[in-house]
Amino acid sequence: MASEIDSAAKALPTGPGGSSRNARHAWKTVKGVLGVLVAVAFTFLGLLAITFFIGRVVPIDPVLAVVGDRAPRAVYEAVRIEMGLDKPLIVQFFHYVGNVLTGDLGMSVSTGRPVAEDLARVFPATLEMATIGIIIGVALGVPMGVYAASRQGSLVDQVIRVVGLLGYSVPAFWLGLVGLALFYAKLQWVGGPGRIDIFYDGIIEPVTGLLLIDSLLAGDIEIFVNALTHIALPAAVLGFFSLAYIARMTRSFMLDQLAQEYVTTARVKGVSERLVLWRHAFRPILVPLITVIGLSYAGLLEGSVMIETVFSWPGIGNYLTTALLNADMNAVLGATLVIGAVFIGINKISDVLYRVLDPRAR
Amino acid sequence: MATTRDWLLDDSPSSRLQARLGRSYRLARALSRNPLAMVGAIIVATLILVALFAPWIATHSPIGQDLAMRLKPPSWDNWMGTDELGRDIWSRVVYGARITLMIVALVAVLAAPVGLVIGAVAGYFGGWVDRILMGITDIFLSMPKLILALAFVAALGPGIQNAIIAIAIATWPGYARIARAETLTIRNSEFVSAVELQGASSFRVIVNHILPLCTSSMIIRVTLDMAGIILTAAGLGFIGLGAQPPLPEWGAMISRGRSFILDQWWVATMPGFAIVIVSLGFCFLGDGLRDVLDPKHGDRQ
Numbered sequence: 001m002a003s004e005i006d007s008a009a010k011a012l013p014t015g016p017g018g019s020s021r022n023a024r025h026a027w028k029t030v031k032g033v034l035g036v037l038v039a040v041a042f043t044f045l046g047l048l049a050i051t052f053f054i055g056r057v058v059p060i061d062p063v064l065a066v067v068g069d070r071a072p073r074a075v076y077e078a079v080r081i082e083m084g085l086d087k088p089l090i091v092q093f094f095h096y097v098g099n100v101l102t103g104d105l106g107m108s109v110s111t112g113r114p115v116a117e118d119l120a121r122v123f124p125a126t127l128e129m130a131t132i133g134i135i136i137g138v139a140l141g142v143p144m145g146v147y148a149a150s151r152q153g154s155l156v157d158q159v160i161r162v163v164g165l166l167g168y169s170v171p172a173f174w175l176g177l178v179g180l181a182l183f184y185a186k187l188q189w190v191g192g193p194g195r196i197d198i199f200y201d202g203i204i205e206p207v208t209g210l211l212l213i214d215s216l217l218a219g220d221i222e223i224f225v226n227a228l229t230h231i232a233l234p235a236a237v238l239g240f241f242s243l244a245y246i247a248r249m250t251r252s253f254m255l256d257q258l259a260q261e262y263v264t265t266a267r268v269k270g271v272s273e274r275l276v277l278w279r280h281a282f283r284p285i286l287v288p289l290i291t292v293i294g295l296s297y298a299g300l301l302e303g304s305v306m307i308e309t310v311f312s313w314p315g316i317g318n319y320l321t322t323a324l325l326n327a328d329m330n331a332v333l334g335a336t337l338v339i340g341a342v343f344i345g346i347n348k349i350s351d352v353l354y355r356v357l358d359p360r361a362r
Numbered sequence: 363m364a365t366t367r368d369w370l371l372d373d374s375p376s377s378r379l380q381a382r383l384g385r386s387y388r389l390a391r392a393l394s395r396n397p398l399a400m401v402g403a404i405i406v407a408t409l410i411l412v413a414l415f416a417p418w419i420a421t422h423s424p425i426g427q428d429l430a431m432r433l434k435p436p437s438w439d440n441w442m443g444t445d446e447l448g449r450d451i452w453s454r455v456v457y458g459a460r461i462t463l464m465i466v467a468l469v470a471v472l473a474a475p476v477g478l479v480i481g482a483v484a485g486y487f488g489g490w491v492d493r494i495l496m497g498i499t500d501i502f503l504s505m506p507k508l509i510l511a512l513a514f515v516a517a518l519g520p521g522i523q524n525a526i527i528a529i530a531i532a533t534w535p536g537y538a539r540i541a542r543a544e545t546l547t548i549r550n551s552e553f554v555s556a557v558e559l560q561g562a563s564s565f566r567v568i569v570n571h572i573l574p575l576c577t578s579s580m581i582i583r584v585t586l587d588m589a590g591i592i593l594t595a596a597g598l599g600f601i602g603l604g605a606q607p608p609l610p611e612w613g614a615m616i617s618r619g620r621s622f623i624l625d626q627w628w629v630a631t632m633p634g635f636a637i638v639i640v641s642l643g644f645c646f647l648g649d650g651l652r653d654v655l656d657p658k659h660g661d662r663q
Binding site for chain 1: 601630645
């Protein structure tokens, strides 16, 4: 252990005053990390305050919101005491924060199970879909944005620009429905709603919860292909939205770079256009692009709420909307909390990455 | 005609009215040179006209049922076909324009002033006022808008009024951020100091001198946000938490058409086109307005 630290220290550049500079640098890093952690903690506390506010203050009667209006008097009273509604609001809030921190999100009225358990079960389905969605978005969106910027004002550029704006104006649920009607019902290219055909349901033992990986682990290619046909359409719809956003931002970043003098210099030197685009202009936009991709990934969580409803995808979005329609308040707040926390987490991670990767922000 | 134009473009306007009209005229001219912005303006104008004159544009009653005519494909009589209760979809889409326009207008009226005032107060006073107000704003901003709106509707109960309130709650933080940024750039300028030295109260400085200068960036942002507001409202309607039947709200109409999507595609598809066109219109217009009003972005796109 000690020798490891020694060799690590030797690897660092040591000049006159080098060690003190390193120490200062390390202290700065620690301070930066602490700052981010404190900010994350406060944002998360704020998130808890919002869900607490929504759950306990906004409804006229929070007990009724949990037990429903058909509950007998005794149940009503029991729940009222159990929820601690006889105590002052601030005590209730700290109680709530304590519960959430220990992983207790309450019981779901509709499934009869703890909300935390439900969420852990449904989350992988959403993660799987959103991940494939973001892969599609990056793989197509970045080249589209670069190409549009290199041909600014051309017809292709105009088309890509309109595609980018369509990402802001097409309802996700509608695109999903139209996709189902076209690619599933009419052309039969993809599987229908759900993660897998009923025939295959429950054969694979969940290991990661990600069906594509689980089926590969089990070595069952048939199920893998079936799951792939099911995920293709919803992931493609999600991918379209991240594609639109990523292409738009890539184009705008690239235009900024292409207007710089060093690009002109490279061109005058006779560097080929492809090298100018990908080696000179593209490299500097990688860092802001990571932030954009992070934001887009987080945004897909939001998009998945609608998409999952349309495709009966058993993920967190579907869980949330089902809970909404059953007025299952614990489940609604639990799902809101998890989505919010993941959203904040991804944002902060891309924020930190930006700072680590961009030499100017260090 | 030429004299009116000269009067409008006069470099030394003799009255405040002339200066303002001249500015609007210049903006309108700049906007009219941007083709996408013009398309956007035409779409938004059409939406407003259709909403105003819905009874004359619709060919049938939006809620009149005719079970003999249920689920008919688009035809000469029913331009967009009929739904599962035999209602004419075209007429419902036309009346739906009223609901959409009402939602975006009310959300803008509720959210923009709240955000504007909070942002301006935070930026003007600075210090702990700024820290508290912006802390609250950032917490709201850190949540996905749709999820926030969904959670609020869940607590408030379904219905179009609650949907509007929920969307407004999810929308105001963005405006507060912009207003604060604008205020910070104006706050230390000389004319503000001059007004302050003359003994103007903070209230007076904010209302008379800071807020008017924030409006143009606010208009851009509100216009760009309209598409998002329309999509969120339609999403709430689709899930069944927004406008309730028999209101011809576009999102709710798509939700009803969902059961027939495989055989009677037009029931769900047609209202979707209306949403796409109107949202796209607001996007085009917002983009164009930003190019014209915000010279920093001018040559970008």
